Amino acid sequence: MGIIKTKYLGEVDVKTSDIFRFKSGLPGFGEETEFVMLDLPGDSAFQIMQSFNTPHLAFIVTNPHLLYQDYEFELDASIAEQLEIEHEADVAVVVIVTLKDALEQSTINLKGPIILNTKARTGKQYILQDETYPVKAPLTPPVQPGVKGD
Template structure:
C-alpha cells in the first residue's frame, strides 16, 4: 500500500509491516495504524509513522541504548490489550526529541511504546515511576554511535 510520510515522502509499505494501536497514541487516539521505518545510515533511530496522517511521526529508539538501569512493570491493561504471554513477545522503544546540538536530545522514559512482535499490536504506556524522566538525555556517547551507524 502507498502512504505519505513526514520524513521519507511517498512510499510503498506492506500490510504485514503495519502495527495496530487499538487505542491510538496519547494525544493521537484516532491514529490506529503505524509503520516502523528505518533511517538510512542510522541504526540507532527509527521513525514510527502514522499510516493515516503524514505529519504524525515520531523518532524512536531503544531506551536500553541510552540507560542501563531502565526497568519497569508492564501494567495489566497493557498485558491484556496486547495479549502478552511472555517477555520474549515484546520489544520496547522510546520517543526521542532530537535537538540541536545533538547532545541535547532526549528520550521519554515515562511513556515507552510496547510492541508485541507476534500479533503486531502496540501501545504507548505511561509508567508511574518518577525516577524515570520525560526528557532523559541521550548524551554524548550516542553522537559517536550515530556517526558510526
C-alpha cells in the same frame, strides 16, 4: 498493501503485516491507531514510527536500552493482556526522541515507553506511574559518580 506518504522518507511501500495497531491511539493522538516502524537509511540506532494514515505525523524512536542499559519497569498484567502478549520475546520497547539542534540538548521520554507486540502487531504507549524515569531524559546518560568509562 501499497505506497504511503511519510514525513521523513517520502513515499514508502508497506505491507499490511507491517502495521502496528494502537487500540487507543497515542496520548494526544487518540484517532491515530495505525503506525509502521521505518528504518532510517544507514546503520542507525533510531527508527521512525510513522502514522499509517497521516503523512505529517511521525515520531523518531529508539530502543532505550541502547542508551540506558539499566532501564527496566514492570508491565501491568492488564496491559500485557490488551496487547495480547504471550511471550516476552515478542515484546519490543521503544521511546520517543525529541531532537534539538544541539544533539546534547536532545531528550528521550523514559516515562512513556511504547510497548510493541511484534507478533500480534499491537502497540500502546505505557505511562509509568512512578517517578523513576523522566519525560525528558538526556540522550546521553549522565556519568555515574565512581563509574569510569571505557
